[in-house]
Amino acid sequence: MTTVASERFTTLGTTAVICTTEGDELELATQEARRLTAELDLAASRFRGDSELQKISAEPGIAHELSATLWTVIDQALWAAGYTDGLVDPTVGEAMAILGYSASFADLDLDDPRPVVKLGRVPGYRAIRRNAEKKTITVPEGVSLDLGATAKAGCADRIVASLGTSIAGGVLVSLGGDIAIGGSPPEGGWQVGIAARHDDPLDVVGPTIALHHGGLASSGVAARRWRKGGQEFHHVIDPTTGRSAEVIWETVTVAGPTCLIANSASTASIILGEDAPAWLAAHQLPARLQRPDGSVVLVGGWPEENR
Amino acid sequence: MAANPRQRRHRTPTGQDGSRRYLAMRKIRLVTAWAGAMGIALTGLFVSLASAASTHAASTTPTASNQSPVSPNGAYGSTGITPTTSPYVSSPYNQGQGGYQNSYSYSPPPQVVTGAS
Numbered sequence: 001m002t003t004v005a006s007e008r009f010t011t012l013g014t015t016a017v018i019c020t021t022e023g024d025e026l027e028l029a030t031q032e033a034r035r036l037t038a039e040l041d042l043a044a045s046r047f048r049g050d051s052e053l054q055k056i057s058a059e060p061g062i063a064h065e066l067s068a069t070l071w072t073v074i075d076q077a078l079w080a081a082g083y084t085d086g087l088v089d090p091t092v093g094e095a096m097a098i099l100g101y102s103a104s105f106a107d108l109d110l111d112d113p114r115p116v117v118k119l120g121r122v123p124g125y126r127a128i129r130r131n132a133e134k135k136t137i138t139v140p141e142g143v144s145l146d147l148g149a150t151a152k153a154g155c156a157d158r159i160v161a162s163l164g165t166s167i168a169g170g171v172l173v174s175l176g177g178d179i180a181i182g183g184s185p186p187e188g189g190w191q192v193g194i195a196a197r198h199d200d201p202l203d204v205v206g207p208t209i210a211l212h213h214g215g216l217a218s219s220g221v222a223a224r225r226w227r228k229g230g231q232e233f234h235h236v237i238d239p240t241t242g243r244s245a246e247v248i249w250e251t252v253t254v255a256g257p258t259c260l261i262a263n264s265a266s267t268a269s270i271i272l273g274e275d276a277p278a279w280l281a282a283h284q285l286p287a288r289l290q291r292p293d294g295s296v297v298l299v300g301g302w303p304e305e306n307r
Numbered sequence: 308m309a310a311n312p313r314q315r316r317h318r319t320p321t322g323q324d325g326s327r328r329y330l331a332m333r334k335i336r337l338v339t340a341w342a343g344a345m346g347i348a349l350t351g352l353f354v355s356l357a358s359a360a361s362t363h364a365a366s367t368t369p370t371a372s373n374q375s376p377v378s379p380n381g382a383y384g385s386t387g388i389t390p391t392t393s394p395y396v397s398s399p400y401n402q403g404q405g406g407y408q409n410s411y412s413y414s415p416p417p418q419v420v421t422g423a424s
Contacts, residue, residue, distance in 0.1 A: 191417045193421070198423065
């Protein structure tokens with residue numbers, strides 16, 4: 001079996017893992033991952049006071065010229081919204097804040113006794129005005145963007161694309177469990193363990209699958225949970241209600257041609273609930289959906305699990 | 308020589324009774340032909356509509372009422388989409404790696420973990 005070199009670092013409020021099949025290439029791949037994730041954080045963080053996104057939010061209703069990074073991140077978020085018929089919507093920022101997710105998760109009051117008020121349908125991604133020629137966007141008053149649903153996955157794809165053919169062998173980039181791969185994978189494919197949380201210790205990780213092309217992503221409700229006003233919430237927001245999606249699936253893992261597609265589909269599946277398997281099959285995406293009771297549904301050619 | 312009865316049925320009848328009988332028969336034949344043609348046309352129309360409806364159902368986002376049954380072991384139900392081997396993922400147990408074959412307890416160690424973050 002091919003020996004794989006790997007490096008970890010903390011970024012974007014989560015853990016990045018970089019793996020290469022050629023040990024000599026690990027440093028270059030890690031440097032590029034550090035550079036692009038730092039750029040993303042500065043451009044698109046909802047919680048950093050100096051982020052480009054915060055400046056846009058502070059001045060609603062006017063056209064803002066965007067950096068190439070934020071333009072790409074918003075473009076990917078709007079693409080995901082269209083791909084999922086608005087299920088994965090970047091205008092959930094205000095709903096997140098109302099539910100209590102108004103600071104980076106590490107700084108969040110996980111049991112806020114104050115009640116939740118004013119819940120409802122989010123404004124919707126079509127409220128955002130774009131000028132592709134001038135690379136500007138206009139966010140209307142009262143609309144707050146949260147790009148967290150797609151930003152990490154899109155960034156994993158960008159890191160792999162940026163490395164391109166400049167490194168020998170294969171590379172895997174995981175940003176909080178959103179995985180993109182490039183080059184030639186190790187013999188038998190990249191071995192990816194599936195868990196409720198991406199940072200679960202290896203001895204509680206469930207089945208392992210081999211990833212050969214494209215990307216893989218998981219969405220779930222086991223991470224980023226908190227309480228407000230005596231109610232429990234998680235970070236996957238149903239845009240039609242402005243509330244955390246009803247918990248039908250604990251974790252949904254999807255493989256696809258890119259990490260962004262896989263991630264958009266896995267997040268949409270959490271919101272779709274019982275309709276998710278048919279939606280995933282219609283989109284020809286292999287997926288594994290696990291219910292809170294541990295039972296599993298496999299669709300689209302996802303390999304059977306030999307337990 | 309007696310006329311062939313078959314030929315006589317198609318010959319223009321003479322006299323008042325013959326004329327009435329001929330017109331009545333002709334009306335029946337015309338109505339039968341029209342009904343047959345309409346039957347074929349309506350059958351075609353219904354087949355087209357049914358086909359369009361099933362195509363539409365397959366191409367729209369599913370709802371709770373039209374979702375397909377999915378078995379817990381992954382076999383996919385009635386949408387007509389048959390699970391095939393994915394180009395993206397495969398089982399690590401079926402790759403001819405000796406001890407890993409069909410044995411979860413001897414699975415290869417993961418290089419990375421995916422899950423909620």
